[in-house]
Amino acid sequence: xxxxxxxxxxxxxxxxxxxxxxxxxxxxxxxxxxxxxxxxxxxxxxxxxxxxxxxxxxxxxxxxxxxxxxxxxxxxxxxxxxxxxxxxxxxxxxxxxxxxxxxxxxxxxxxxxxxxxxxxxxxxxxxxxxxxxxxxxxxxxxxxxxxxxxxxxxxxxxxxxxxxxxxxxxxxxxxxxxxxxxxxxxxxxxxxxxxxxxxxxxxxxxxxxxxxxxxxxxxxxxxxxxxxxxxxxxxxxxxxxxxxxxxxxxxxxxxxxxxxxxxxxxxxxxxxxxxxxxxxxxxxxxxxxxxxxxxxxxxxxxxxxxxxxxxxxxxxxxxxxxxxxxxxxxxxxxxxxxxxxxxxxxxxxxxxxxxxxxxxxxxxxxxxxxxxxxxxxxxxxxxxxxxxxxxxxxxxxxxxxxxxxxxxxxxxxxxxxxxxxxxxxxxxxxxxxxxxxxxxxxxxxxxxxxxxxxxxxxxxxxxxxxxxxxxxxxxxxxxxxxxxxxxxxxxxxxxxxxxx
Amino acid sequence: xxxxxxxxxxxxxxxxxxxxxxxxxxxxxxxxxxxxxxxxxxxxxxxxxxxxxxxxxxxxxxxxxxxxxxxxxxxxxxxxxxxxxxxxxxxxxxxxxxxxxxxxxxxxxxxxxxxxxxxxxxxxxxxxxxxxxxxxxxxxxxxxxxxxxxxxxxxxxxxxxxxxxxxxxxxxxxxxxxxxxxxxxxxxxxxxxxxxxxxxxxxxxxxxxxxxxxxxxxxxxxxxxxxxxxxxxxxxxxxxxxxxxxxxxxxxxxxxxxxxxxxxxxxxxxxxxxxxxxxxxxxxxxxxxxxxxxxxxxxxxxxxxxxxxxxxxxxxxxxxxxxx
Numbered sequence: 001x002x003x004x005x006x007x008x009x010x011x012x013x014x015x016x017x018x019x020x021x022x023x024x025x026x027x028x029x030x031x032x033x034x035x036x037x038x039x040x041x042x043x044x045x046x047x048x049x050x051x052x053x054x055x056x057x058x059x060x061x062x063x064x065x066x067x068x069x070x071x072x073x074x075x076x077x078x079x080x081x082x083x084x085x086x087x088x089x090x091x092x093x094x095x096x097x098x099x100x101x102x103x104x105x106x107x108x109x110x111x112x113x114x115x116x117x118x119x120x121x122x123x124x125x126x127x128x129x130x131x132x133x134x135x136x137x138x139x140x141x142x143x144x145x146x147x148x149x150x151x152x153x154x155x156x157x158x159x160x161x162x163x164x165x166x167x168x169x170x171x172x173x174x175x176x177x178x179x180x181x182x183x184x185x186x187x188x189x190x191x192x193x194x195x196x197x198x199x200x201x202x203x204x205x206x207x208x209x210x211x212x213x214x215x216x217x218x219x220x221x222x223x224x225x226x227x228x229x230x231x232x233x234x235x236x237x238x239x240x241x242x243x244x245x246x247x248x249x250x251x252x253x254x255x256x257x258x259x260x261x262x263x264x265x266x267x268x269x270x271x272x273x274x275x276x277x278x279x280x281x282x283x284x285x286x287x288x289x290x291x292x293x294x295x296x297x298x299x300x301x302x303x304x305x306x307x308x309x310x311x312x313x314x315x316x317x318x319x320x321x322x323x324x325x326x327x328x329x330x331x332x333x334x335x336x337x338x339x340x341x342x343x344x345x346x347x348x349x350x351x352x353x354x355x356x357x358x359x360x361x362x363x364x365x366x367x368x369x370x371x372x373x374x375x376x377x378x379x380x381x382x383x384x385x386x387x388x389x390x391x392x393x394x395x396x397x398x399x400x401x402x403x404x405x406x407x408x409x410x411x412x413x414x415x416x417x418x419x420x421x422x423x424x425x426x427x428x429x430x431x432x433x434x435x436x437x438x439x440x441x442x443x444x445x446x447x448x449x450x451x452x453x454x455x456x457x458x459x460x461x462x463x464x465x466x467x468x469x470x471x472x473x474x475x476x477x478x479x480x481x482x483x484x485x486x487x488x489x490x491x492x493x494x495x496x497x498x499x500x
Numbered sequence: 501x502x503x504x505x506x507x508x509x510x511x512x513x514x515x516x517x518x519x520x521x522x523x524x525x526x527x528x529x530x531x532x533x534x535x536x537x538x539x540x541x542x543x544x545x546x547x548x549x550x551x552x553x554x555x556x557x558x559x560x561x562x563x564x565x566x567x568x569x570x571x572x573x574x575x576x577x578x579x580x581x582x583x584x585x586x587x588x589x590x591x592x593x594x595x596x597x598x599x600x601x602x603x604x605x606x607x608x609x610x611x612x613x614x615x616x617x618x619x620x621x622x623x624x625x626x627x628x629x630x631x632x633x634x635x636x637x638x639x640x641x642x643x644x645x646x647x648x649x650x651x652x653x654x655x656x657x658x659x660x661x662x663x664x665x666x667x668x669x670x671x672x673x674x675x676x677x678x679x680x681x682x683x684x685x686x687x688x689x690x691x692x693x694x695x696x697x698x699x700x701x702x703x704x705x706x707x708x709x710x711x712x713x714x715x716x717x718x719x720x721x722x723x724x725x726x727x728x729x730x731x732x733x734x735x736x737x738x739x740x741x742x743x744x745x746x747x748x749x750x751x752x753x754x755x756x757x758x759x760x761x762x763x764x765x766x767x768x769x770x771x772x773x774x775x776x777x778x779x780x781x782x783x784x785x786x787x788x789x790x791x792x793x794x795x796x797x798x799x800x801x802x803x804x805x806x807x808x809x810x811x812x813x814x815x816x817x818x819x820x821x822x823x824x
Contacts, residue, residue, distance in 0.1 A: 183662070327542065
């Protein structure tokens with residue numbers, strides 16, 4: 001308890017508060033700018049902050065990391081450009097809300113949801129870090145595979161249009177996820193001998209192209225035929241009913257996101273997608289998804305922030321970074337001679353608590369910072385599209401290049417922009433494509449790892465309680481969805497007959 | 501009219517001056533412009549090491565040195581970038597040796613082993629073999645005996661997938677000791693160590709910085725270090741040769757340039773790096789991140805790289821790796 005008080009007091013010292021604020025502002029900013037992510041920013045700033053006190057610089061680095069998740073959703077909602085991989089899914093409904101004039105509501109719910117999730121996540125780290133991690137370690141390849149299968153089943157029942165069309169998109173997404181070097185055999189697949197594709201197609205050029213570029217193209221086309229169709233902004237702040245509507249998705253997103261953030265292969269991106277599946281599945285109005293469903297923004301936005309908090313746990317408790325940003329933080333810790341892991345919790349508890357308390361403060365700062373900005377962001381949309389879209393295009397092109405300084409990524413961005421535009425014209429939904437893409441790669445790798453460990457037998461997959469449990473749940477979801485689908489189509493059939 | 505002609509003349513003169521300027525700067529002492537060091541990994545340990553060295557080296561060279569991460573393709577994307585750049589000493593590579601000594605032979609790559617000129621080695625890391633705490637063996641000898649009695653029963657994880665440094669090291673160990681392991685490729689060390697802690701795997705290989713916290717907490721057990729002799733940082737862990745595995749699989753991080761870099765620039769960079777590696781600032785950094793400064797000049801470094809290439813050239817055909 002003493003160490004908690006020491007840590008908390010250290011976190012709220014003026015200098016540390018200042019750096020927390022600085023980290024949050026920088027994080028929000030790079031979140032807003034597409035392509036430039038927290039990893040690049042932190043690695044650039046790291047040499048500058050090593051002179052500072054360990055707690056101060058770690059507070060700032062952490063602030064950049066979770067601040068980016070806040071900022072990334074702003075462009076997703078306003079202009080359909082995912083600022084970060086973890087906010088790709090927010091485009092699906094957030095942008096539709098903005099088009100309906102509810103952009104302010106979407107932004108407010110996203111900020112509020114992120115705050116709630118950050119609070120829950122921070123509290124969970126403080127209270128449950130060690131027991132939770134021992135549960136998370138039970139997640140080996142078989143469990144990942146089972147989880148991905150559950151996701152795939154949820155995706156396949158998500159489509160609104162003809163089943164064949166959405167199945168085509170799922171297959172296309174799975175195919176895209178196969179491009180690049182296979183982890184298991186080391187073979188390079190489907191790259192057409194393009195060396196730059198060795199690492200596969202990045203989620204950001206893919207999503208930015210499919211959503212962002214294609215949207216710009218579609219809007220330009222509309223500009224020629226009819227004026228821009230953004231409806232009048234109704235209100236900036238959510239109504240009481242909207243708050244109530246988003247409360248449960250935020251709560252579910254926080255818990256789910258935090259748990260997925262704990263997994264060594266998880267993190268904010270996976271968490272946001274998982275929450276979207278979940279909300280769609282249990283929603284009473286699943287048909288509203290993709291057309292501006294509030295739950296489709298509230299859930300994923302809470303989930304990616306909770307996962308950002310959750311991903312600190314493997315680092316703090318085990319010393320294992322679950323993504324590149326955490327690897328950098330590990331680097332920062334070691335520069336100070338503090339090795340994260342079991343020793344951090346025993347020897348440097350003051351530092352540990354200092355970081356935790358600062359994360360809570362940081363979430364508060366982000367909320368206070370973001371709510372007043374909503375009005376300004378929404379006003380931006382009133383700018384004539386003819387002025388807005390060249391800037392949007394420019395930022396996407398620069399951002400994509402800046403990500404890996406790879407010109408080929410820019411070609412990919414433009415290529416997928418055109419593909420996305422054509423698919424939209426032909427009434428294909430883009431959501432199943434991107435969802436299948438995210439699941440595909442991990443599902444395949446986990447499946448083959450499972451078979452390798454089990455030496456080709458499925459016993460290993462089925463003998464572990466967690467993987468078996470998830471697979472049984474998947475079967476139940478599949479059966480229930482089939483029954484519902486059959487019943488619905490029978491219902492429409494009967495309705496048809498009665499009409500005739 | 502006169503004015504215009506004057507301006508044109510002046511521009512022309514300025515142009516000649518620029519050309520002349522470039523020429524003289526070419527003959528001028530290197531370096532006359534900022535240097536970029538490419539680190540072909542995502543930000544983490546290697547780029548921090550390169551940044552620390554760069555900060556010290558730029559004081560001697562009197563030119564800024566920028567360190568840039570270009571990750572992807574198991575370090576081959578960044579390596580290719582340097583292989584294709586001008587051999588003028590302004591684009592360099594700081595990397596572990598496997599992407600140069602092995603990757604070109606097992607994958608179709610736009611560059612080859614000969615595309616690079618080794619300048620100098622900076623540090624030496626040690627791969628560590630660890631087992632889960634409740635594994636049915638405690639030492640390397642016991643592990644080898646167990647593996648011989650139960651061929652293919654030990655599941656060993658590697659990080660970075662098939663053809664990566666730890667996979668090659670594991671295969672080399674298995675081939676040398678005449679045992680059969682069940683290899684499970686993982687995307688990264690975090691995933692394989694998590695699987696080891698979760699009891700899905702029996703063995704894993706990685707660098708001490710990620711493994712020692714678990715070892716010290718009693719959750720993992722060290723089996724061996726893959727070097728020929730014990731690293732000063734791991735005095736209690738037996739080295740491969742002590743247990744009869746005749747291999748030296750240390751990880752050397754060093755500076756490379758495109759192959760045709762003039763010899764005088766190689767020498768200049770190597771001598772600057774020698775000072776940097778020996779400096780107290782670098783020693784302080786290395787102590788903190790638990791790595792061993794180990795300078796090797798151009799000739800010695802190139803010989804070490806060549807020895808490694810030969811070792812794997814002999815091993816790869818025998819290993820369980822598909823060669824494209």
